[in-house]
Amino acid sequence: MLELLDLTQTLQKSEYATAMPELRAELRDLQQAILAAGIPVVVLLEGWDAAGKGDTIGTLVYPLDPRGFKVCTTHAPTEDDRFRPYLYRFWTRMPARGNFAFFDRGWHRRMLEGRIDGELDRQGLMVAAGEIREFERQLTDNGAVLLKFWLQTSKKEQKRRLADIANDRYERWRLQQPDRRKQLSYRRSLQVAEEMLALTSTANAPWTLIAAESRYFRRVDILHKVVAALRHALVARNLPLPVAPNEESPAAEPARLPDAAQVQIPPSSRPTLLDRVDLTRRLERKEYEKQLDPLQRRLQELELECYHQRLPVVVVYEGWDAAGKGGNIKRLTQELDPRGYEVIPIAAPDGTEKSHHYLWRFWRQLPKAGHIAIFDRSWYGRVLVERVEGFAAEPEWRRAYQEINEFERHQTEAGSVLVKFWMHVSPEEQLRRFEERERVPHKRHKITPDDWRNRARWGAYREAVVEMIERTSTSYSPWTIVEAEDKYWGRIKTLQTLVSALEEKLGVAGKK
């Protein structure tokens, strides 16, 4: 079947530039609908090396809220994996309801590599295929959307790409010996792929073949197909499709509490460090765009350098509701290789988490050396929401300043870099954004009655924030206060801060 795929399909840059913005906006809105519907989505990218799997994942996650997806790269099994049934490492990485998981290679590798290496005979292949079909049926039967893409390139193109990669200092690390070996027998790899595709293409989880010869064509084609599949999944479940940006949906129930907007924010009783923050700082859009691109690219280079030097990186975002954490994180991660970072949204602890020490769940989520973990809210909840709402008793949150300082030192002593942002806005700007969120359909999911309730306690939160910053800004893990009244300014500042911190720690000179 692969030889029937028209690998000459291509797309002009202008066509690409026209098609992408709308597809991205659609996928962004679909993510919210999928979250609301609680559908787990698994997207698998398969294909031989250099077919563009990583680039495709980058394209797909670009418009997504990074708190709602994870990227899973399938390497050779570790010792731990080998001590458990084959499907263990895939099962345990399945996304929660409403979340996406993108797999760069997956559970079909055994069928591919086992055949190439000659370790799997015909009968072993049948058993492996049977298990995979059962696994996939169990997922889709229980409500998951499973999208499987096979990226195909021609022999000539594959050879050319491998040569390109070998010559690119930022990409060279991706080449390993086995890649070359497989390249040697393109015909055999075609046979093996066809065999696998035929055995695991089922009604509930069919393979979609992608002509990956042209990058523009591949990106648009897959994005288009993912969007169509998600729309189909919502329709098949009798769920509403997201409202198109130009349609106006009937006004939803107002989320705000009665008169919450009129709540008087008490003035600060003493001038604090927050009063000294200059919220008039701003950047014009043009200037913002000029600065954004080189910073994002520099961060991309540094991400790779972190991997090489095995530097663990922890980035913490705290801030007022509607201070722009989500959008800021999105710009921070937009050009990063999604296999090298993870965004970890922190909500209230669940049952298992509550039955442990409050730091336990954060220890479990510390990044592996060489990876970046971005916490959207964090262990500082102990001295913010838990303090203000009374979830922690006073001796508990008072003790937490020291505990947190120690926790962070235990990381930096082990070589980690910690960068912490407090995203600061004025209460007036927050009110403006709350009201905008209620007005604009695709922003409405961002505002809840909790936001209004928290706003009503601005004074108590302000006191907690000041004490937090004063007591947990240490030499090894300082706070950076980000003037986020202007989003452009805030985004550039966080990027600059992170870039500088990494350059310093990695011992690489900044580009002027």
Added chain:
Amino acid sequence: MLELLDLTQTLQKSEYATAMPELRAELRDLQQAILAAGIPVVVLLEGWDAAGKGDTIGTLVYPLDPRGFKVCTTHAPTEDDRFRPYLYRFWTRMPARGNFAFFDRGWHRRMLEGRIDGELDRQGLMVAAGEIREFERQLTDNGAVLLKFWLQTSKKEQKRRLADIANDRYERWRLQQPDRRKQLSYRRSLQVAEEMLALTSTANAPWTLIAAESRYFRRVDILHKVVAALRHALVARNLPLPVAPNEESPAAEPARLPDAAQVQIPPSSRPTLLDRVDLTRRLERKEYEKQLDPLQRRLQELELECYHQRLPVVVVYEGWDAAGKGGNIKRLTQELDPRGYEVIPIAAPDGTEKSHHYLWRFWRQLPKAGHIAIFDRSWYGRVLVERVEGFAAEPEWRRAYQEINEFERHQTEAGSVLVKFWMHVSPEEQLRRFEERERVPHKRHKITPDDWRNRARWGAYREAVVEMIERTSTSYSPWTIVEAEDKYWGRIKTLQTLVSALEEKLGVAGKK
């Protein structure tokens, strides 16, 4: 300080035999009080090789409900551990509230081995000790009980034990090269241990030195100290101590629903496989005791053989409330090396678990090859409680039979052994046990209104059980129905079944 320890302290066998039963009963009752109080308990055993750490853990867990503790063995860090801060693998293994974690070596190893190997200079040692003190204070400040024991033996005794172990075919595997090297410099190891003990003995987490020369003395001494520490922890928190077996506490609120005991169990509408179970089977106590010991010892040997052959073993217990699962599991595990098995109690899923596929949490808990996982209730909840109580929709639980058969095949295809027990009692015997549980103080925690409620739905459960056994008893993972009306019979039958299954799979002949 170690040289001041009187290593000649000893105990006669008769004194040992007198002291142990009462200490065991105390610890058993304290476990329930600790569970009710929600206190996490961490017991750390340290000392040089062959000091008796494993044997001590065996002594401590013997009287405990295996659903309430886990044993953590500290080996050299894995690749995954090395990619994270040093304390990561200890933090992530901390017990939940009300549970015990026993550590066979722990977070002080870095200080010991780093000094022996010369990798840690004086300053590095100070930093490591500081982190450890902080870690321990964070635990105890947040309510954990932390007990640290250092087991000390004389040079002569240590040498003798290492020789014994080398000559014992079941113990020989424990000896590794580094042990011998350390043995070579007993004087240096004393210095290093003293240095570590002095740096990490704090008011909140002091070291207790144990003269480990005499096995009887060591066991009684530690058991006594653990009991005293737990009693102290309860008193310090103003919590009631467990009622001594000979005291009669005032009758607690009756847990049962009004007239629940009078509920009529509807007769089975058709004769089912459950009606054919011969519940008159029984064993006299004498015969039971005669059979128990050799079976437990055989299972102990097989546990080791599983480890050598890297066989993963999964044991599933399902059955009526009060059918004796807990007591049965206790006898099954009583002589096992606690480092080789884990008992996994399954309750209703929590938030994170609910947001995933229902099989996800079981995949996560599958044993590593070479280990035994004993599930006290399991994935069969899908077709039992979830079916009867309506937590799963009919298409969901109907589909689950096939999903479960596949799930189990995915394990056995990877080489696992699966043994599944249905613990069967008559409704009359269940009623008798419920009433006994309400009467006897130290059994009262075992009975809840839920038990009475479930009993009222006996007919619906019976139907679900029959269908479950009929549809999920497969050639590769058959059900064994255990006649549990007589507990002695039930315990011997499960032991025999598991021993036979393991002997067959391991290809070792059974002892006649």
